[in-house]
Amino acid sequence: MFAYIIKRLLYAVPIALAVTLVAFLLVHIAPGDALNAIAPADAPAETIAALKAAYGLDRPLPVQYGLWLGRALQGDLGASIATGRSVTSEVMAAVGNTLSLAGVAAIIGVLAGCVLGGIAGYRHGGWVDRIATFISVIGVSVPHYWLGLVLTIVFSITLGWLPAMGAGPEGGWFLDGAHLPYIVLPALTMAVVPMGILTRTVRAVVVDILAQDFVQALRAKGLGNRRIFRHVAKNAAPTVLAVAGLQLGYLMGGSILIETVFAWPGTGFLLNTAIFQRDLPLLQGTLLVLCLFFVLLNLLVDIAQPFIDPRMRRT
Amino acid sequence: MLSLRKRLLPWLALAPIALAASTGAWAETVARYGISMADIPLTTGQPDRGAGAYQFTGHTLYDPLIAWESNVGDRPGKLIAGLATEWKPDAKDPKKWLFTLRQGVKFHDGSAFDADAVIWNLEKVLNDKAPQFDAKQSAQVRPRIPSIASYRKVNATTVEITTKEPDALFPYQLPWFLIGSPAQWEKMGKDWNKVASQPSGTGPFKLDKLVPRERAELVRNADYWDKSRVAKTDRIVLLPIPDAVTRGNALLNGQVDIIETPAPDMVPQLQAGGFKIVKNVTPHVWPYHFSTYQGSPWTDIRVRKAANLAVDRSAIVQLLNGLGQPAKGQVDATSPWFGKPSFDIKYDLKTAKALMAEAGYSPQKPLKAKVIIAQGGTGQMLSLPMNEFVQQSLAEVGIQVEFEVVELENLYLHWRSGAKGDINASKGITAINLGYVTADPFYGITRFVNSKYVAPNGVNWGGYADKEVDAKIEQLSTTFDVPTQNKLLADIHQKMVDDALMLWVVHDVNPHALSPKVKEFIQAQHWFQDLTTIRM
Numbered sequence: 001m002f003a004y005i006i007k008r009l010l011y012a013v014p015i016a017l018a019v020t021l022v023a024f025l026l027v028h029i030a031p032g033d034a035l036n037a038i039a040p041a042d043a044p045a046e047t048i049a050a051l052k053a054a055y056g057l058d059r060p061l062p063v064q065y066g067l068w069l070g071r072a073l074q075g076d077l078g079a080s081i082a083t084g085r086s087v088t089s090e091v092m093a094a095v096g097n098t099l100s101l102a103g104v105a106a107i108i109g110v111l112a113g114c115v116l117g118g119i120a121g122y123r124h125g126g127w128v129d130r131i132a133t134f135i136s137v138i139g140v141s142v143p144h145y146w147l148g149l150v151l152t153i154v155f156s157i158t159l160g161w162l163p164a165m166g167a168g169p170e171g172g173w174f175l176d177g178a179h180l181p182y183i184v185l186p187a188l189t190m191a192v193v194p195m196g197i198l199t200r201t202v203r204a205v206v207v208d209i210l211a212q213d214f215v216q217a218l219r220a221k222g223l224g225n226r227r228i229f230r231h232v233a234k235n236a237a238p239t240v241l242a243v244a245g246l247q248l249g250y251l252m253g254g255s256i257l258i259e260t261v262f263a264w265p266g267t268g269f270l271l272n273t274a275i276f277q278r279d280l281p282l283l284q285g286t287l288l289v290l291c292l293f294f295v296l297l298n299l300l301v302d303i304a305q306p307f308i309d310p311r312m313r314r315t
Numbered sequence: 316m317l318s319l320r321k322r323l324l325p326w327l328a329l330a331p332i333a334l335a336a337s338t339g340a341w342a343e344t345v346a347r348y349g350i351s352m353a354d355i356p357l358t359t360g361q362p363d364r365g366a367g368a369y370q371f372t373g374h375t376l377y378d379p380l381i382a383w384e385s386n387v388g389d390r391p392g393k394l395i396a397g398l399a400t401e402w403k404p405d406a407k408d409p410k411k412w413l414f415t416l417r418q419g420v421k422f423h424d425g426s427a428f429d430a431d432a433v434i435w436n437l438e439k440v441l442n443d444k445a446p447q448f449d450a451k452q453s454a455q456v457r458p459r460i461p462s463i464a465s466y467r468k469v470n471a472t473t474v475e476i477t478t479k480e481p482d483a484l485f486p487y488q489l490p491w492f493l494i495g496s497p498a499q500w501e502k503m504g505k506d507w508n509k510v511a512s513q514p515s516g517t518g519p520f521k522l523d524k525l526v527p528r529e530r531a532e533l534v535r536n537a538d539y540w541d542k543s544r545v546a547k548t549d550r551i552v553l554l555p556i557p558d559a560v561t562r563g564n565a566l567l568n569g570q571v572d573i574i575e576t577p578a579p580d581m582v583p584q585l586q587a588g589g590f591k592i593v594k595n596v597t598p599h600v601w602p603y604h605f606s607t608y609q610g611s612p613w614t615d616i617r618v619r620k621a622a623n624l625a626v627d628r629s630a631i632v633q634l635l636n637g638l639g640q641p642a643k644g645q646v647d648a649t650s651p652w653f654g655k656p657s658f659d660i661k662y663d664l665k666t667a668k669a670l671m672a673e674a675g676y677s678p679q680k681p682l683k684a685k686v687i688i689a690q691g692g693t694g695q696m697l698s699l700p701m702n703e704f705v706q707q708s709l710a711e712v713g714i715q716v717e718f719e720v721v722e723l724e725n726l727y728l729h730w731r732s733g734a735k736g737d738i739n740a741s742k743g744i745t746a747i748n749l750g751y752v753t754a755d756p757f758y759g760i761t762r763f764v765n766s767k768y769v770a771p772n773g774v775n776w777g778g779y780a781d782k783e784v785d786a787k788i789e790q791l792s793t794t795f796d797v798p799t800q801n802k803l804l805a806d807i808h809q810k811m812v813d814d815a816l817m818l819w820v821v822h823d824v825n826p827h828a829l830s831p832k833v834k835e836f837i838q839a840q841h842w843f844q845d846l847t848t849i850r851m
Contacts, residue, residue: 039454166554277724
């Protein structure tokens, strides 16, 4: 088991390095000029050249990458070209807000997906199954941006129950009564896709497990539905965990539209700003942290799986 | 002896006032302002994010030597005294300008404003060897004050600035250059990042709170030196909400009191809900800037004129739900620089078709042209729908336009390179669609027609060169009398229109939507707005 964990950790190292390279190259091959973040559109060529030299953007790309990676390994992601603020602190503040949002959305999505998928699997072919499948198809198909606006129109503007934007009355999100209403609409909007995907996954896994011989054997032994459900849940858990882990990673990185629609000060909002301003250090830093989160989540899922499914320990 | 009733009467009269005070009628007045930017602009002295950012963290916290009159809405503003009470060129050497500084002004941190502070601020953005030099602020303002060659302190209340060449329009550059406190920079450990959260200027507001990307809270500077511009609201909370629909929703929901640039589609809903839409003539134009280099399809003036006559601008304004104004030239027809062009820009399909036929083209035998446009972004209005409208209009008269669609930041690269630059020439791009700020003579007019500024030396993108226009610009640089300056500018603009240098479509009107709680907001005819006029 220990060797398995070490092996997984070692696999993560080249992946993380590849992530740094991709994050760096992606932002450099995109069209546009990094100095647009600070130089006005009509800045003369000499101003642009002086700025390039000042920010080290006139050096060859491999040198820039090496310097950036060296600093990143020490936890220093540089300073935003546009604001001069530390990228590490900017990203960490935004990651906190996005984690809160993604966490709440994941709880809603995973719970709703497991419940709907489980019921649909048990009632396979019946009208409950059809309704659950319909809901899951809607969940994965509906555009985020549109759903966010519809929810805002209904719950913020028409009913006036919830705020339309922002993370709190004073900026930043905290877990208290004053801030809780701010997270409801963005979290619901965000939860729809993982809910749909998990519903479909859980349903398929449950249908598959229920058709297996060991379930027939358990019934023949006289076990009640509740105890059979425990066996089904235990067998479905590894697949559900793997999919839920991927979804959480997706929620961390895939929230640009939702955070923009709700002006939620998270990583999506930050990425949006960095992309349109061509703020390379901020863009690279945010991408890197998000990708590393994804790698870390997958690593955690990989490590957790053998504890849930003993068969994994033998592979 | 007075009766009990008479003795009690004065106290009873005071009762409603006391009651009002206790129930919060005298509580702090707050205006929450949803701004269209994704972050609070730089607060250190020279805001980033373009001309529109000066109203938020520029002219609120700081003052320039020469200011722009932004608290009038019924006429164009003009240059007015800021931290300099007087400015004039030296009679013997017109390159030297003497500025008499306002006395008794203090920065928010209590230190005094004087000639040393002006020199220190010039060094901050123009001398990269100075300890206080800040590359970010420099990059913002240096292109706005290109004429400055040198400067010196004459005495505690007088500063001399020398321009590279005689430049009578130099005062127009100075509203962009803002003065911050040297003492505060020292106090903050000479760290501009720390100054950002505790800036100190002389402006009508002080920064009370800054949460990057989320909010900035400005509080009234009760001791502001210009008593006519003491803020009418105690606190202005700036909230970055880049998405136009989200801004509109926040206003409808009561989370903000003012928003800039509501989504055109939301205008009827906002008006029906009792919200007020305010707009005004704004120095901005949405044009197609033509290349006049050999080989460009736009070299024939008949084609350029036909393009201008082919577009029904009132239909575009309708598309914008009224948030635009048909353009008749580079500047609005009410501007003193408009002149009297003989070419009347309007919708005249018949004449447009006739001009194209004369040039040898028709819808069946169209002229082909490639135009580079942005998919959206600041100043681009409703870029894609508007461009598609123009494309259809031009097709009707026999101009077949193909678009190269890029992001705005990428479009700037194409703009700086000029039509002749490889980046454009290699793709056959012969026109560019980019919203232009036309706030001052240089930004609005001369930089586009001066042959000295042909790209890449400037933004005369299409390579326009006309001896008559160059001579007028030369004359302008040594004409210090404002009415004569206006006459020369009008002549130049007239020539631009008569030459149909661009396809001018609409002017922005810088719309704002206000909740009924906002009792007053004067919208200036400029990108500079005066937030001291907001009254709740």
